[in-house]
Amino acid sequence: MNEYRAPLREMQFVLSELAGLNELASLPGCEENSPDLVEAILEEAGKFATGVLSPLNRVGDRDGARLANGEVKTAAGWQQAYRQFCEAGWTAVVAEPEHGGQGLPRLVGTAINEMWKSANMAFSLCPMLTNGAIEAVTLRGSDALKATYLERMVSGEWTGTMNLTEPQAGSDLAAVRSKAVPQGDGTYRISGQKIFITYGEHDLTPNIIHLxxxxxxxxxxxxxxISLFLVPKFLVNDDGSLGARNDVRCVSLEHKLGIHASPTCVMSYGDNGGAVGYMVGEPNTGLATMFVMMNAARFAVGLEGVALAERAWQQARDYAHERVQGYNPAVRGGERIAIVQHPDVRRMLMLMKSQTEAMRALACVVAAAMDKAERHPDEVQRAQAQSFVDLMIPVVKGWCTETAVEVASLGVQVHGGMGYIEETGAAQHLRDARITTIYEGTTAIQANDFIGRKIARDKGAAIGQVIADVREVAAACTVAGGEPFSRLGAALNTSANALTSSVVWMLRSYPEMPGEAHASAVPLLRLAGLVCGGWQLARAALVARRKLEAGEDPFFSAKITTACFFADHLLSQADGLAHCVMHGAPATLQGVLD
Amino acid sequence: MNEYRAPLREMQFVLSELAGLNELASLPGCEENSPDLVEAILEEAGKFATGVLSPLNRVGDRDGARLANGEVKTAAGWQQAYRQFCEAGWTAVVAEPEHGGQGLPRLVGTAINEMWKSANMAFSLCPMLTNGAIEAVTLRGSDALKATYLERMVSGEWTGTMNLTEPQAGSDLAAVRSKAVPQGDGTYRISGQKIFITYGEHDLTPNIIHLxxxxxxxxxxxxxxISLFLVPKFLVNDDGSLGARNDVRCVSLEHKLGIHASPTCVMSYGDNGGAVGYMVGEPNTGLATMFVMMNAARFAVGLEGVALAERAWQQARDYAHERVQGYNPAVRGGERIAIVQHPDVRRMLMLMKSQTEAMRALACVVAAAMDKAERHPDEVQRAQAQSFVDLMIPVVKGWCTETAVEVASLGVQVHGGMGYIEETGAAQHLRDARITTIYEGTTAIQANDFIGRKIARDKGAAIGQVIADVREVAAACTVAGGEPFSRLGAALNTSANALTSSVVWMLRSYPEMPGEAHASAVPLLRLAGLVCGGWQLARAALVARRKLEAGEDPFFSAKITTACFFADHLLSQADGLAHCVMHGAPATLQGVLD
Known part of the structure; x- marks a missing residue:
């Protein structure tokens, strides 16, 4: 398996030219993020990803995490890598400086996090979950909880987890049954069983903080x-030292399709009288707090899609350049060629590349909007940015993960028979990617959120703004004129029409025919993802066109070809998807499924 | 994991109403295949699949085949199941009776083989490869080879293998380097390394016959x-007893994404002076013989796609009926519901069901044409049937396997988090399915065969006939009239237009712009698959309509809804694919893949 290399130039391009890194640096608290500094940070992160995390990816997949006597042993090399990760200060780059974080903009954090996920997704889940816990405690925790736990999670000394799912409560959290009994001293005794708890137990740190x-x-x-509680593995004494072992245990690990090195735990709380827990936020508001964390987590899982697509693409591209097989059908009596020259291998690689670039661009644009929503001095600007973020989170999560599964599967295909052999590594990316459309809310859950809270609730205002922005880019392509820009503009406009009709249908159907609306939710989400991807690649092509006026550069010419490929091969699906949205629901609901 | 149950009524429907089982029974040699007899055979096969093979599927996946001291040990229960399989006479149901086969029509063999593949794909590969070897020896073997080997392969006493691939010769068999040196006594000494040899070594039978x-x-x-040789693991004495161990050994097993119980061997020939081999057919005609076998094998792998889709569908359907989670969005304050009632779960299940039925129908129609091509008394009819079979084999292989991967992936998704847990079994179907688009020629190899030998060579005659047949069914739908038939007819017609334009483009491009033609080959293959699938489901709907005139039957009403679903959700992609075929190639060829 090849080692991952961070696509630094591509990331720089997206951050600076598409996501507005420069404007971001004018926001309060972001002043220090000059392009030079960001470049230096990304370069360091890339070195760490390539040198430390990537080499452990296959080892972790092969050995996995193992449970013995209630303790989880991580794969060989994991402990040292985690220590290095903390020492280098990568644990919580976007956390507030007052708690020891680096206070980087989310945009920069997004690029950095993509690297960890590409290099070693199973590893990256540990800091990802810890960051979720940090956010919850920062937002809703009492001062005492903050003082005791925050800094040590930010430094990576302790890790954090999210405990939502129970056997009967998966997508439906209303069915949660775990109990918390107040003890009269401000603490609670927690009991119940939680499943699918990522890094619920491990040997990387002396304590684990469960939410x-x-x-x-x-x-x-x-x-x-539903309320939210903080339950440490070891209680913490007043002096900060570790006290008694709490009544929470990992009783088994799941045997999963992928992310083998990430321990997925069944956690048992209160087998011996109840685990000591502390409430986070007000009673019965746990779900609201979890939702704040969950939005961050959903975005992060969408980013896993981007990252795994990137990893699969790098590996397939390198193999296609190395592997010699067959002849060019257009050249009689020629030499054997590298398979990258075979037209269908090119098609598959371009599908991988163009979608990966489109997904990254969209994710970064959304991340920049998060920064704006948090930090912009103008309230109206903050609100606009937040409504864009809210609209886009289910798209980033749903579309990027579904696409990542397809891209990783193409990666296997490019390798031919070798792709089916585990040692090659291509299959691992597919196995790892396959969870991303499921956890933190399945694609259907994302799509239901998209059509309900994000489209119907504001009567299409936010998505209308996005469509207007798409049309503006389409118009800019048309104005640029000539081949291929006029064609690119037309394709983008056509796909925007398809999205518009579908949204109009959805706005009418959602209140009147909720069954039909929900039956069409995923096709609409996919259509929105495609249009947004085409939008970002067209923006990239317009930037590239401008840059090329200053002189030839293959990086920029490639941006134009890639946008055209995406338009021809992916935006061309838009009308079919719109048909599916507007006409496909009755047969879905009437279908016989005995 | 649920046990597989053969979809007997569906199979009977397809055989009788779509594939013409009755007409088949009038072909020479098929007279005994009355519907009653076929029904009884399928029922027995279904019992064997459910009772013996299906329960070993998960065991085989978990334990896999293991190599020690050059010998391969199959998974627990495998040996006994293989013995039972032979004793029940299932080893070579379509082989000629003169060699101990049952001489069943290929149509019936197709339904039976689908069951083995659904129940336990890793097991089914052993008889499948043996059948390939039987075909090669039957077609091209000398009388002496036939006398020595055929009957014992037909009975299952010995198994057979196909040895094509070498490390440098995958899709490109021209690069084969293994050597055969004549010994002057009619035998040859074979040396070289072969990889990816399915059941190249195992403990199921005392001898293994390598081609x-x-x-x-x-x-x-x-x-x-390239020439073809028969190389037995043990030489056979004149009295039929086993003689010396031949100079061929399994030197390692591959660690694969799926089909763990099927040993994929690296075979080394001639480490000690050369393995004794016997030529099959004339010198330098090995590839032609292999191609005959390969056509059967490609069809069989396409059928694996059907079979794995069926298995994945059965499991997802059953889970969706059992698993209770969430509420109906259309009912306020209602009870919790089984997830089969959630609109998007329905959509996924209908995608699984409708595509599985479409693929099975197409595969069976092609199998019936194979019987006709072999047995019809009229030469013209034989030739027409053969040209349909030749055209359709890459479609069955390419489209059914690509679709099976999607269907199996949907099966994982329907299960939510449980789908990612290996014990559930849904993930195994995805892992097993993932090889089918690769071996026996990748999807691109199928597509290149499709556009070259199957479309360009006869200037579109065979595919033109298929399109005419599709239009005839579309017209019948329109004539039937009313909802949903008029809409079904229109959808089928529109997709036939898309296919026609794409074929016209291909006929023009293939000779003039081979690069472009090959860049559009896979999208064209996929389009052809979709149209053929829609064609078969529309035929099924028309039959159902007729049957329903005799009285209500949910089986037949479902046929109509399923055809509508396929039209709305899948035929709606036809225009997008045609766009991709006709306009997508330049960006594919110009794309920058550094």
Whole structure:
């Protein structure tokens, strides 16, 4: 398996030219993020990803994490890599400086996090979950909790987890049954079983901080009766030293299709009287807090899609350049050629490359909007940015992960028979990617969020703004004129029409025919992803056109070809998807599934 | 994991109503295949698949085949199942009765083979390869070879293998380097290394008969210098008893993404002076013989796509009926519901079901044409049937396998988090399916065969006939009229237009712009698959409509809804694919892939 190399020039291009890194540096708290500094940070991160994390990716997949006597042993090399990761200060780059974080903009954090995920997704899940816990405690934790836990999670000394799922409560968190009984001293005793807990137990740090959804004894039924608790593996004494072992244990590990090195734990709380827990936020508001974390986590999982697509693409591209097989069908009696010259291998690689670039661009544009939503001095600007972020999170999560599975599968195909052999490494990317459309809310959950809270609730205002922006880029392509820009503009416009009709249909159907609306939710999400991807690549092509006026540069010419490929091979699906949205629901609902 | 149950009523419907089982029974040699007899055979096969093979599927995946001291140990239960399989006479149901076969029509053999593949694909590969070897020896073997080997392969006493691939010769068999040196006594000494040899070594039978591609010392370069040899693991004495161990060994097993229980061997020939081999057919015609076998093998792999889709569908459907989660979005304050009631789960299941039914119908129609091509008394009819079979084999192989990967991936998704856990079994179907688009010629190899030998060579005659047949069915739908038939007819017609334009483009481009033609080959193959699938489901809907005149039957009403779903969700992609075929090639060829 090849080692991952961070696509630094591509990332720089996206950050500077598409996501507005320069404007970002004028936001309060971001002043220090000059392009030079960001370049230096990304370069360092890239070295760490290539040198430390990437070489452990295959080892981790092969050996996995193992459970013995309630303790989880991570794969060989994991402990040392984690120590180096903390020492280099990579644990919580976007966390607030007051708690020891580096306070980097989310945009920069997004590029850095993509690298960890590409290099070693199973490893990256540990800091990702810790960051989620940090966000929850920062947002809703009492001062005492913050003082005790925050800094040590930010430094990586302790890690964090999210405990939502129970056997009967997967997508439907209203069904959570874990209990929390108040002890009269401000603490609670937590009991219940949680499943699918990522890094719920491991040997990387001396303590693990679990955030757990549970119900108070008098809590109402359903989602309005769920509270959030912080439950440390070891209680913490007043002097900060570790105290008694808490009543929480990992009782088994799942045997999964992929991310073998990431321990997926069944956690048992309160087998011996109840685990000591501390409430985070107000009673019965746990789900709201989890949702704040979950939005960050959904974005992060969407980014996993980008990252795994990038890794699969790098590996398939390198193999296609090395592997010699067959002849050019257009040349009689020629030499054997590298398979990268075979037209269908090119088609597959271009599908991988163009979609990866489109996904990264969209994810970074959304990340920049998060920074703006948090930090812009103007309230209206903040609100606009936030509504764009809210609209786009299910698209980034749903579209980037579904696409990543396809891209990783293409990566296997490019390798031919070797792709099916585990040692090659291409299959691991497919196995690892396959979870991303499921956890943190399946694609259908994303799509339901998209059509309900994100489209119907504001009567299409936010998505209308996106479509207007897409049309503006299409118009700019048309104005640029000539081949291929006029064609690019037309393709983008056509796909925007398809999205518009589909959204209009959805706005009408959602209140009147909820079954039909939900039946068309995923095709609409996919259509929105395609249009947004085409939008970003067309923006990139327009930038490249301008840059090329200053002189030839293959990097910029490639941007134009890639946008054209995406238009011809992917935007061309837009009308079919719109048909599916607007006409496909009745047969879905009437279908016989005995 | 659920046990597989053969879809007997569906198979009967397809055989009788779509593939013409009754007319087949009038062909010479098929007279005994009355519908009643076929029904009884399929029922028995279904019992064997459910009772013996299906329960070993997960065991085989978990334990895999293991190599120790040059010997391969199959998974627990494998030996007994193989013995039962032979005793029940399932080894070579379509082989000639004169060699101990049952002489069943290929159509019936197709339905039976689908069951083995669904129940336990890794197991089914052993008889599948043996059948390939039987075909080669039957077609081209000398009388002496036939007398010594055929009956014992047909009975399953010995198994057979196909040895094509070498490290440098994958898709490109012209690069084969294995050598065969004549010994002057009619035998040859074979040496070289072969990789990816399915069941190249195992403990199921006392002997294994390898068919091996190799070059004579004076052979010309390239594909015209390859001969075919039969190389038994143990030499056979004149009295039929086993003699000396031959100079061929399994030197390692591949660690694969799926089909773990099927040993994929690296075979070394001639480490100690050369393996004794016997030529099959004339010198330097090995590839032609292999191609005959390969056509059967390609069809069989396409059928693996059907079979794995069926298995994945059954498992996802059952889970969706059992798993309770969430509420109906259309009902306020209702009860929790089984996930089969969630619109997007329905959409996924209908994608699985409709495509599986479409693929099976197409595969069976092609199998029936094989019988006709072999047995019809009229030469013109035989030739027409053969040209349909030749055209369709790359479609069955390419489209059914690509679709199977998607269907198996949907099966994982329907299970949510449980789908990612190996014990559930859904992930195994995806892992097993992932090889089918690769071996026996990748999808691109199928597509290149499709556009070259199957479309360009006869100037579109065969595919023109298919399109005419599709239009006839579309017209019948329109004539039937009313909803949904008029819409079904229109959708089918539109997709036939898309295919027609694409074929016209291909006929023009293939000779003039081979690069462009090959860049559009896979999209064209996929389009052809979709149109043929829609064609078969529309035929099914028309039959169902007629049957429903005699009275209500949910089986037949479902046929109509399923055809509509396929039209709305899959035929709607036809225009996009045609765009891709006709306009997508330049960007594919110009794309920058550094």
């Amino acid at each position: 757990v959804l549970a119900r108070l004894p008098d809590a109402p039924e359903g989602v309005k009766g | 091996v591609l190799a070059r004579l010392p004076d052979a010309p370069e390239g594909v015209k210098g």
